[in-house]
Amino acid sequence: xxxxxxxxxxxxxxxxxxxxxxxxxxxxxxxxxxxxxxxxxxxxxxxxxxxxxxxxxxxxxxxxxxxxxxxxxxxxxxxxxxxxxxxxxxxxxxxxxxxxxxxxxxxxxxxxxxxxxxxxxxxxxxxxxxxxxxxxxxxxxxxxxxxxxxxxxxxxxxxxxxxxxxxxxxxxxxxxxxxxxxxxxxxxxxxxxxxxxxxxxxxxxxxxxxxxxxxxxxxxxxxxxxxxxxxxxxxxxxxxxxxxxxxxxxxxxxxxxxxxxxxxxxxxxxxxxxxxxxxxxxxxxxxxxxxxxxxxxxxxxxxxxxxxxxxxxxxxxxxxxxxxxxxxxxxxxxxxxxxxxxxxxxxxxxxxxxxxxxxxxxxxxxxxxxxxxxxxxxxxxxxxxxxxxxxxxxxxxxxxxxxxxxxxxxxxxxxxxxxxxxxxxxxxxxxxxxxxxxxxxxxxxxxxxxxxxxxxxxxxxxxxxxxxxxxxxxxxxxxxxxxxxxxxxxxxxxxxxxxxxxxxxxxxxxxxxxxxxxxxxxxxxxxxxxxxxxxxxxxxxxxxxxxxxxxxxxxxxxxxxxxxxxx
Amino acid sequence: xxxxxxxxxxxxxxxxxxxxxxxxxxxxxxxxxxxxxxxxxxxxxxxxxxxxxxxxxxxxxxxxxxxxxxxxxxxxxxxxxxxxxxxxxxxxxxxxxxxxxxxxxxxxxxxxxxxxxxxxxxxxxxxxxxxxxxxxxxxxxxxxxxxxxxxxxxxxxxxxxxxxxxxxxxxxxxxxxxxxxxxxxxxxxxxxxxxxxxxxxxxxxxxxxxxxxxxxxxxxxxxxxxxxxxxxxxxxxxxxxxxxxxxxxxxxxxxxxxxxxxxxxxxxxxxxxxxxxxxxxxxxxxxxxxxxxxxxxxxxxxxxxxxxxxxxxxxxxxxxxxxxxxxxxxxxxxxxxxxxxxxxxxxxxxxxxxxxxxxxxxxxxxxxxxxxxxxxx
Numbered sequence: 001x002x003x004x005x006x007x008x009x010x011x012x013x014x015x016x017x018x019x020x021x022x023x024x025x026x027x028x029x030x031x032x033x034x035x036x037x038x039x040x041x042x043x044x045x046x047x048x049x050x051x052x053x054x055x056x057x058x059x060x061x062x063x064x065x066x067x068x069x070x071x072x073x074x075x076x077x078x079x080x081x082x083x084x085x086x087x088x089x090x091x092x093x094x095x096x097x098x099x100x101x102x103x104x105x106x107x108x109x110x111x112x113x114x115x116x117x118x119x120x121x122x123x124x125x126x127x128x129x130x131x132x133x134x135x136x137x138x139x140x141x142x143x144x145x146x147x148x149x150x151x152x153x154x155x156x157x158x159x160x161x162x163x164x165x166x167x168x169x170x171x172x173x174x175x176x177x178x179x180x181x182x183x184x185x186x187x188x189x190x191x192x193x194x195x196x197x198x199x200x201x202x203x204x205x206x207x208x209x210x211x212x213x214x215x216x217x218x219x220x221x222x223x224x225x226x227x228x229x230x231x232x233x234x235x236x237x238x239x240x241x242x243x244x245x246x247x248x249x250x251x252x253x254x255x256x257x258x259x260x261x262x263x264x265x266x267x268x269x270x271x272x273x274x275x276x277x278x279x280x281x282x283x284x285x286x287x288x289x290x291x292x293x294x295x296x297x298x299x300x301x302x303x304x305x306x307x308x309x310x311x312x313x314x315x316x317x318x319x320x321x322x323x324x325x326x327x328x329x330x331x332x333x334x335x336x337x338x339x340x341x342x343x344x345x346x347x348x349x350x351x352x353x354x355x356x357x358x359x360x361x362x363x364x365x366x367x368x369x370x371x372x373x374x375x376x377x378x379x380x381x382x383x384x385x386x387x388x389x390x391x392x393x394x395x396x397x398x399x400x401x402x403x404x405x406x407x408x409x410x411x412x413x414x415x416x417x418x419x420x421x422x423x424x425x426x427x428x429x430x431x432x433x434x435x436x437x438x439x440x441x442x443x444x445x446x447x448x449x450x451x452x453x454x455x456x457x458x459x460x461x462x463x464x465x466x467x468x469x470x471x472x473x474x475x476x477x478x479x480x481x482x483x484x485x486x487x488x489x490x491x492x493x494x495x496x497x498x499x500x501x502x503x504x505x506x507x508x509x510x511x512x513x514x515x516x517x518x519x520x521x522x523x524x525x526x527x528x529x530x531x532x533x534x535x536x537x538x539x540x541x542x543x544x545x546x547x548x549x550x551x552x553x554x555x556x557x558x559x560x561x562x563x564x565x566x567x
Numbered sequence: 568x569x570x571x572x573x574x575x576x577x578x579x580x581x582x583x584x585x586x587x588x589x590x591x592x593x594x595x596x597x598x599x600x601x602x603x604x605x606x607x608x609x610x611x612x613x614x615x616x617x618x619x620x621x622x623x624x625x626x627x628x629x630x631x632x633x634x635x636x637x638x639x640x641x642x643x644x645x646x647x648x649x650x651x652x653x654x655x656x657x658x659x660x661x662x663x664x665x666x667x668x669x670x671x672x673x674x675x676x677x678x679x680x681x682x683x684x685x686x687x688x689x690x691x692x693x694x695x696x697x698x699x700x701x702x703x704x705x706x707x708x709x710x711x712x713x714x715x716x717x718x719x720x721x722x723x724x725x726x727x728x729x730x731x732x733x734x735x736x737x738x739x740x741x742x743x744x745x746x747x748x749x750x751x752x753x754x755x756x757x758x759x760x761x762x763x764x765x766x767x768x769x770x771x772x773x774x775x776x777x778x779x780x781x782x783x784x785x786x787x788x789x790x791x792x793x794x795x796x797x798x799x800x801x802x803x804x805x806x807x808x809x810x811x812x813x814x815x816x817x818x819x820x821x822x823x824x825x826x827x828x829x830x831x832x833x834x835x836x837x838x839x840x841x842x843x844x845x846x847x848x849x850x851x852x853x854x855x856x857x858x859x860x861x862x863x864x865x866x867x868x869x870x871x872x873x874x875x876x877x878x879x880x881x882x883x884x885x886x887x888x889x890x891x892x893x894x895x896x897x898x899x900x901x902x903x904x905x906x907x908x909x910x911x912x913x914x915x916x917x918x919x920x921x922x923x924x925x926x927x928x929x930x931x932x933x934x935x936x937x938x939x940x941x942x943x944x
Binding site for chain 2: 502503506507508510511514515517
C-alpha cells in the first residue's frame, strides 16, 4: 500500500496507538477492512527484491515527523500522581482532564488499602489462567458481587476490558448476524471479527438504518445488536429504548458495552440499561474496571448458561492469566463505594454540566455529549495539535483527537472529568481553555451573548444527546474538510489543486520577502541564534507555518470566518 | 431582482479567494484596468494586517449565479467617520459587478441591510475603505489607465448605481499636468516673491530620519484636511502603515516639506505612478512558482514616466499665502530634472475652489471625474 502524503496518519497505523480512540469513522473502518482484506488475500511475491516484514516499521515516517516537530501527544509518561486529579509530567504538575477515572476512586485510600491487603494476602499475581490455576476466592467473590449489583444471574470477570469484548467471539456462530453501531469501540469490532459471524454495521445511532438492516437479514439467523452505551469520543448515549423495541420485533439479542456508563449513568450507577429502566430487556452487559472501578479488567454479565459457556469457551479467558489479586480487590472495594456513595455520581454530573456550560459560554462547541466526556471542537488538525501543546504547556492534560479517528476538519480536544476534581481545578481548566481558545482564534474575543445550556444524562432524565450545532453536525458528516488543514485532505487533493496551492504558497512567500523592512532584516539577523535556542520546537513551528502557508489558513484572516466578528 | 442571484456573506478561505479574484476575470479584456497584486489585496482584507480594522467593521458579500461569482461588495461601518462628522453614514466599497442591474441591486441591498442593522441611515460609496484610501466611482475619463492608488471601473457602473437609487453626493476631480510646458511666467514670479517675503525654505524629505519625518507630515496632514468633506483623520497606525507601503516606491526628491523659520508648515507628496509596473506584473509576483511577475514589476518600475501628486497640505494660518504655488513649482522642476514627462494631481473636491483654481493657474487640465454616490440605507 503506497501512501504518498502520510505524515501523521497512515492506514498502516490505524490499529496502532495513533488511533487511541474508539473508531467512529467510516474512513477508518474502511482502512481497517482494507488492511484485513489484504491480509487474507495471497500476495504476489516480489521477484526482484527480498522483502522484510520489518520494512513497514522502518519506513513509517509519521512518528519521526511528529516527534521531531514537538507535536507528539502520545505515551506521555506520568511521573507521579497527586490524588489522580493532578499528575506530574516532566517534573511539572498538570491538571488531569484526560483520564477516564470518572469517580476518582483510583486515589481513594480505601481502594488502595484493599489492593495492598490483597497483595499481602495472595501475592502479586495468580500466575495462570482462571480455568486451571488462576482462580482465587476473590475472583468468585467479585463475580458474585457484580452479578448481584447488575441484577444478573451470573457474571464473569476477565483480565482486561478489551479481552472481555473479545470473549464475545465465543458465542457468535457461523450463521449468526451481529448488528453493530459504526462508532463502537475497537475491542467490539475485534471481538466480532474474531468470530465467524456476519457483521452488519449501522450508522451511528441511526435507528432507521438498524431497522433496515434487521429487516433485510435472514429471518432464521441468530441475531444480536451490539452497541456502546456511552460513546467514548462524542459522549452521547445509545438509543437503547428503540434498540430494545427493534430487538423484540426482529427477535434479536442485545448487548451493551457500558465501559463509560457503568458507575456514571443510572441512579445506582449500573449503566445505560438502568438509566433507561430497561435492565430486563438487555441480555448482556459489559463493563470495564479501568474507568469508574479504579482497577484493571472487565466484566460480562447475563444469563447463567451464557456466562458459563463463555467461561469455558472464550479464548481470551482461558488462555490468559487472571486478574491480579490487587486488581480484584480494588474493583471489589470500588463496587462497594459505587453502590454506597451515590453523591459521587451526582457530583460528577454536576461537574459535567459546569464544564459543558463553561465551555459553551465561552463560545466553544461541545457537541452532542450528555456525559462527563466533554469533547471540544477545534476543527483544523494542526490547530488541534497547537491547542493541545498550549494546554500541555499551561498545565492541563487533555487529549487531541485527529483524523481519521474523527472526520477531517472536525479535530477535537477530548476532556473527561472526575468526581474528585475541585472547583478551583475546574475553573483553572476553563480559564486556560479560554485564553488559548482566543489566542488560537477558536473562540471569539468576547463571549457570545447567549448559548444553549447543556442537557446532562441525570438519572431518570433519559436524555440521549444534545442538539448538534451546525458546525458539529457538518463536522461529523465530514463537511468541514475544506475548513481546516488536515493531511488526510491533502492526500485527497488532485495534483492540479495541489499545484495551485503550492504556487499560491510560493506567491505568498515571495510577497513577504519582497516586503521585508529593514527592521525585519535586523530581526532575521538574529534568527539563527533564536532558531538554535528553539531547535526542539523548530519542526513543529515549521510544520504549522508550512501547513498554514499551504492552506492559506494563517494569513488571510479566514480563521474566524468573518473579520467583522473581531469587533 | 432575478431570483437566481444568491448574495452571501464571505465565509472561509475559498469565499475570500473568490472575492479577491473576481476583478481579474471581470476586467480581463479592459486594456486600461490595472490589476492589483493579489497578495496586496489579501493583506488589505486581512484584519491582522490592515489597521483600518482596528476600529471599523466590514462585511464582504459575494453574488453568485449558480456556481459563477457575478459580483461583490463590502459593507463598511466606520465609527470614526460617524463620530467625526456626527452623522449616521456608512459605506459600501470594493464594488464589482457584471452588467446586470438585478445583481447590483441584490448586492447593494444586502450591504444596505447589513448597515441598517447597525444603525446607519445613509450609504455612501464606493469607498475602499475610506476617504483616506481610494474612493469614488470613475464617471469620466475611461480612455486612459488610472493613476496610482486611484480607482477604475467599467463605464456601466454609474448606470448600475443610478438604477439602484444612488445619486451624486460629491464629485472628485483628477487633473493632468505636463512637465514639458513651463508654468506661467506670472505664477513663477509671484512664487519667488513669496518665498523671499515669508522666508520659506523647501526641502526634500529625509528618508534616513523616516519616523520623525512621518510624524511631521502626519501632523500637517491631519490639521490641513480637517474641514474637508468626507475627511477623517488617520490613526497613528494607519498613517504609519501607509507610510511604510509608500516607502517602497517613493522618490524622496518629490516629497517636499516647506518650513517657515524651521517649523514645517506645508508638505506635498508626489509619487511615481507605478501602475504601469503593476500592470506588467498582472496581479502575481510568481508564475508557476517562478518570480516572473516580480521581475516584470522591477523592470517596468525603472521606466516610470509619470507621477501622481497625491497630497498637498498647508497648516491653518499659512494658507492663502501662495505656499502651494511654491510646492507645485518645485515639484514640477524636480520632476523635469528627474525625467518625468508629466502626471496627475488627484483628487480634489469639486467645490474646493481654492485648490482647483491654483491647479488651473499652473496649467492643469481636468482629466477624470470620480463620483461619490449616496442613498438612504
